Amino acid sequence: MNLGMAPGAIDASAVYYDVSKLKMVRGEGVYLFDELGQSYIDCASATFNLSLGYGHPAVLKAMREQAETLVHVTSSFQTDVINALCARLVELAPSGMSRVHLKVSSGSAANEGAIKMAQRATGARDVITLFRSHHGQTTMTASMSGNAFRRAPLVDVHPGGLLIPDPYCKRCFYGQTPESCGLVCVDRIDQFIEFASRGDVAAVMIEPISGNGGNIVPPPGYFTALQAFCRERNIKLIMDEVQTAIGRTGRMFASEHFGVEPDAITLAKGLGGSGAQVAGIITTEELAGLPSSEHSFTYGSNLVAAAAGLATLEIVSQESFLKNVRDTGDHIMRRLRASLGTCRNVFDIRGVGLMIGVEIVDDSGAPSSTLTNHLANQAMEHGLILRTSRYGRGNVLKIRPPLILTIAEADLICDRFEALLATELS
Ligand SMILES: Cc1ncc(COP(=O)(O)O)c(C=O)c1O
Structure with a gap:
């Protein structure tokens, strides 16, 4: 230098x-x-x-004001800004969601947290994800994301990931056309569970539209069928909305487009508005209760980042x-x-x-x-x-x-x- x-x-x-x-x-x-x-x-x-x-001026103003008051405090104390951000996210989330976990500061950590919550709630272990998915860069999320090149450099692949074909109609894995479709890609998941899993599946983790995998938009009916599939088998549906939430698709959450009521939604990126590092997991009551000792990070629930998140929600929710x-x-x-x-x-x-x-x-x-x-x-x-x-x-x-x-x-x-x-x- x-x-x-x-x-x-x-x-x-x-x-x-x-x-x-x-x-x-x-x-x-x-x-x-x-x-x-x-x-x-x-x-x-x-x-x-x-x-x-x-x-964005409103985001910068909120960050500046919060920085002059209190930049960070350990997340075991209450603060107005964290309480407000959690409450606002619950108000805006699809129905049935009542809790927000903000002790994370990246999409990868939010996804790992949601997986642990689903495993704890169900007592099951495996996680189903899609061939072209991207859920993060930690060992667990890279192992559970699609694409061989992502797992190649790992010394050990984290166990429990089960990859299935994407709903990529333009290049359908099952060779179907829109006319013949019948949502075979949901139907066949049972066979993956029976033959390729460890026998117990805690969650399906899925991006509503693939962020890294090629902007694949699932066909009509896909998420309705997937949600029903999960509910019938007590598999938790985790929507990885790290990229799609906070207005990206023209709705606050992309889940709304597809009429999904997930068990958990993970958030990061867009919530920071103009670049603040804020992430979180929104869950149903059933997934609440994961102890802090099992998933909390020093820079999670940072107050300046949370102030940016609140200012961002105020604008995007209009x-x-x-x-x-x-x-x-x-x-x-x-x-x-x-x-x-x-x-x-x-x-x-x-x-x-x-x-x-x-x-x-x-x-x-x-x-x-x-x-x-x-x-x-x-x-x-x-x-x-x-x-x-x-x-x-x-x-x-x-x-x-x-x-x-x-x-x-x-x-x-x-x-x-x-x-x-x-x-x-x-
Ligand atoms: C859909 C999705 N999930 C998770 C992640 C990981 O987020 P982070 O880089 O904040 O860990 C990304 C990042 O690109 C993403 O696009």
Whole structure:
């Protein structure tokens, strides 16, 4: 490190991991600015967490005020801000949910907590997840997420994960069409339990729409069938809404779109509004009671982060705000389907609200992560930050900008996206 030099001149030689050559210096709304003054519309909302964009004034004000009062106190004491955040989340959650566990500060830890709660409530152990799921980077959540490449580096895979095919109708694992479907992917779970589990299943953990796995939107009826399946077998249904909650799909929780009343919902990312580190688990009364000694983290229930969460909920819970998410999302999908629907390299454009994926194929029609990654890299030249599915191994470009997006900004995203494909695919 070059101590004594201007902050802008410090290089990244001491940074452990690989970083881009670009240095970012400022963010405002949906825009991120690099040190040369170039601006980018951030279609990844940073790490899919800036629901209110960069530097939302109401979130910053709430954080500043809370920081001047009390930054942190051990979570075994009560505070107004934590009580208020728990109460507000219960008010907004799907019916039947009555408790909130905030002693976590990441989506991975929220998911592990929900799994422990389900195991404790049922006395069973195994957890069913989907092939393309992403539930976190801890050993337990990486073991229980889909994708072989995630388990490959682990010394020991955490036991108890049982992976099943996704409801990915465009590439149905069971070779069905929408006409023949019959929700075979739910029906067959019994066979996975009988032949591939340890015989007792505590939970199904599922993202309502896959965040990392390719923006897969389950077909109508999937969640109704899955919920009934779980209830009949006393398997707890955990909705991993780390990416989909807090308005991302145009409803406070994506579970609402599918009429699901889960046993637990896990939250993180968007709850922090403009980047505060806040996460949690919302549960039914039945899942309450996991002792603190079994799941609590020092930086969980941080008061400044909770103040950001409360300010974020106040804004996102307004119906006009959620309607804007639905309208801007529909606008982008309608425009891109009209302009790119016949492009031979665009296999599908899908999504709900501002959780949109564009599936890319090569000229022969095969999924192409090479082309997808190339397009994401080149997007920067067009002033767009786009990320790809499955940590660069997938073939879906994600369009998930901050939810404060206006129609004019949505049009700008489409202009730049269309220009990108016109340049790179011609
Ligand atoms: C659906 C989902 N679950 C869990 C996680 C893990 O969250 P965190 O990175 O906060 O541990 C992520 C992160 O990308 C996610 O998208």
